[in-house]
Structure formats: structure tokens, C-alpha cells
Amino acid sequence: MMQQFFQLPVFGVFITLIAYFLAVKLRKSWNYVLLNPVLIAIAGIICFLLIFRINFETYNVGGKYISFFLGPSVVALGVFFYEKYEEVKQNLKIFILAVLAGGITGVLSVIGLLLLLKAPEVITRSLAAKSVTTPIAIEITRLLNGIPEITAGIVIAVGIFGNAFGPFILKKTGIKSKIAIGTALGTAAHGIGTARAFEEGKLQGVYSGLAMCLNGIITALITPYLIELIF
Amino acid sequence: MLKSLLYIFGFLIAGELVSWLFQLPVAGNILGMLFIFIALKLKLISLEDVKPASDKLIKYLVIFFIPYGVGLMVHFNLIAEFWLPISVAVIFSSILTLYVTAIILEKSGK
Known part of the structure; x- marks a missing residue:
């Protein structure tokens, strides 16, 4: 049921943007090199996907829209x-x-x-x-x-x-x-x-x-x- | 902004087309990067034509590769199995790259 919802492209797009936004905020509070915003955003998204048992492929339905801009x-x-x-x-x-x-x-x-x-x-x-x-x-x-x-x-x-x-x-x-x-x-x-x-x-x-x-x-x-x- | 975005995508599609037509071992976007540099250098286009979109893209570049980084989770077992050779090779190679690049400029007195 929930899995179907996560298949919506907007899920992958939204979680990517919010993870990065929060990671940048974190970096601003503690300026420490290992708190690289990209690293934190990636680790955060991976944790979220693992906890809620969401496949990478499911996340990437939306993720693709982001990586297209590469x-x-x-x-x-x-x-x-x-x-x-x-x-x-x-x-x-x-x-x-x-x-x-x-x-x-x-x-x-x-x-x-x-x-x-x-x-x-x-x-x-x-x-x-x-x-x-x-x-x-x-x-x-x-x-x-x-x-x-x-x-x-x-x-x-x-x-x-x-x-x-x-x-x-x-x-x-x-x-x-x-x-x-x-x-x-x-x-x-x-x-x-x-x-x-x-x-x-x-x-x-x-x-x-x-x-x-x-x-x-x-x-x-x-x-x-x-x-x-x-x- | 629209015009500059059009230029960026225009050079991207030109690069993709050349890569595809001649079956080159170079990605289309990398050719697009070379083409736009050459076009700027030869003054075929002006910096103002492309700067608005390119500045924005570069500003948010790091966000665009987050999905690839997340994809690492699929290959977690492979990384876990070979983490030692990977770490050793990558760290030594990076130190060597830093040193070789720097020593040439240092010795030249720049």
C-alpha cells in the first residue's frame, strides 16, 4: 500500500531535496569536514529507505528526475x-x-x-x-x-x-x-x-x-x- | 534565463548527437562541455548568453548526484567485501595525484 505511494516520482524528488536542505543546515551549525552536506544527505536517505524498507529502484523513480540535470x-x-x-x-x-x-x-x-x-x-x-x-x-x-x-x-x-x-x-x-x-x-x-x-x-x-x-x-x-x- | 538554458541544452544535444553519430568513446555531455568552451573562446556566443543558467546549474550540481550516491546501498556487499583494497588504492592514488601535480608547479617556480 505505502510502497505504491513511494513509487510516485515526487517522493524521490522531495526526500532528496529535504535531505540536502537539512544537511546544509546541519553543516552551518557544526562546521566540521565530515559533515559534508552531500555525504550526510546520502547517508540520511539510505537510512530512511532501509528503515521503511523502500527499494533503491522505488526511490530512483523520482531520483532520476534529479540526476537528469547532471x-x-x-x-x-x-x-x-x-x-x-x-x-x-x-x-x-x-x-x-x-x-x-x-x-x-x-x-x-x-x-x-x-x-x-x-x-x-x-x-x-x-x-x-x-x-x-x-x-x-x-x-x-x-x-x-x-x-x-x-x-x-x-x-x-x-x-x-x-x-x-x-x-x-x-x-x-x-x-x-x-x-x-x-x-x-x-x-x-x-x-x-x-x-x-x-x-x-x-x-x-x-x-x-x-x-x-x-x-x-x-x-x-x-x-x-x-x-x-x-x- | 530561458535563452541561456536553451543554449546549455542545445550544446548538450549537439554533444549527444556527435557522440552517437560517430560512436565515440566519450560521453555526449562531455563533448557538449568542450563545444560550449570552444564556442565561447571563438566568440560565437557571449558569456552573458549562457551564464545565468550555467551559474544556477553549477550552484546546485551537488544535489544532482545525490541519487547516484544513494544507489551505493545496492552495492553495499561488494564494497564491504573489498573495502580494504579500495581504501588503500584510493588513498595512495590520491596522495600521489596531489603530489605529482603540485611538485611540477612548485619546481617551475609558479
Whole structure:
């Protein structure tokens, strides 16, 4: 009876919006990195679905309407990239080189480590794009025949890791340049890392946002070929 | 707003069309992102044409991937079984990515 009600698209849409709204409020009361609003919203919705014995498929009848907007959002990243690009023109060559090197390192090292640790192929296919922004990573995983839901979960976790520990790791390894810190955060930890970069400073934030977009493009272009070479 | 939304969806459908027509191993929305960047760069369209919708989409981007994150619940057993290799690989790879990117810019003196 109730299950039929949950099948209505508005259920999935509403619970997603309210979970995120509450998670943002929570973050505002306690500013703590693990209280990442997306993480809290996802965990909250999963708990709700488990408690009321609602299938993911049932929730996703409405959820699909929300995730549909990922497509146009990726196009919007192109606009964002253009805007930021105008600000960093002078260091363009070395910046592209750094993101390219970091991006390729990210894909190859995660594939290599997962092979070494004997993880199943489907996990390797799902995590190859773990450094890039979630909507792009999801698309890459789809093309690679991985599981996009695993990608989404791990990509968010990577972002939170970069947000929480990125600047600390970089300082410990002797990195001082603001541009280097920003670019590294965006390349390794996408939008969630970029949020931290903006906390470090405007220059770091701009480079981070740009690196996030560029690494998204680079990873989207090279990963299908790298995976084909390996499997 | 309507015009800018139309541009965004126009570039999205152009990307999807090219990806589908040529059976490319790149998603249509990623091609759409490249096309809109090129169009802005070549001044075929102006930033004001697309900015209202793109700013809004980026502002709420994180909400759009929540349903995928919730989908993780379906694969909970797989994650639980392989959490250790996943964590080790993802953490080391992320540290390496951070370092390689940063050291190139640091050494170049930027």
C-alpha cells in the first residue's frame, strides 16, 4: 500500500531535496569536514529507505528526475572553465602540464594498485575516474561498464579526503606555492577539494576549479584507452 | 534565463548527437562541455548568453548526484567485501595525484 505511494516520482524528488536542505543546515551549525552536506544527505536517505524498507529502484523513480540535470551541469562546467581560464592565461602551459601529469598519475596508480591488491575488475572499472568531478566520473564509468553508483560514492569520499587532508599532505611534502596547492586540490579532489582551496585563498580556489574541469576532460579522453590496454 | 538554458541544452544535444553519430568513446555531455568552451573562446556566443543558467546549474550540481550516491546501498556487499583494497588504492592514488601535480608547479617556480 505505502510502497505504491513511494513509487510516485515526487517522493524521490522531495526526500532528496529535504535531505540536502537539512544537511546544509546541519553543516552551518557544526562546521566540521565530515559533515559534508552531500555525504550526510546520502547517508540520511539510505537510512530512511532501509528503515521503511523502500527499494533503491522505488526511490530512483523520482531520483532520476534529479540526476537528469547532471547532463546539462557538465555542459555548464564548460562555461565555468571558460570564465576561470581568462584569469589564469599567463601560466597556462605549465598548468596544463601539471594537471595532465597528475591526472594520468591518478588513473594509472589507482588501476595499478587495485590490480595489485586483486580487486575485482568491475571495481577497477568503477574507480579509474575517482579523481574527477562526480558527473564526469559517472559518465566515464558508464562507458567503461563499471558501476556508476560505486563511482559516485567513492568520488565523494575522495573529495572529502582531499578537502580534509590535502593541504596538510602538500605542506608536509614541502609544497609552498599557492598555485601548486590549488591546482593539486582540484586535480586530485575535484569540487569538494576546490571548496577547501577557496578557504585557503582566492588564487588557490580559481586554480583548483580550473584544474577540476581540465582533469575531467583529460580523464574522460584517456581512461577508455588506458582501460582497453589493460583489460 | 530561458535563452541561456536553451543554449546549455542545445550544446548538450549537439554533444549527444556527435557522440552517437560517430560512436565515440566519450560521453555526449562531455563533448557538449568542450563545444560550449570552444564556442565561447571563438566568440560565437557571449558569456552573458549562457551564464545565468550555467551559474544556477553549477550552484546546485551537488544535489544532482545525490541519487547516484544513494544507489551505493545496492552495492553495499561488494564494497564491504573489498573495502580494504579500495581504501588503500584510493588513498595512495590520491596522495600521489596531489603530489605529482603540485611538485611540477612548485619546481617551475609558479
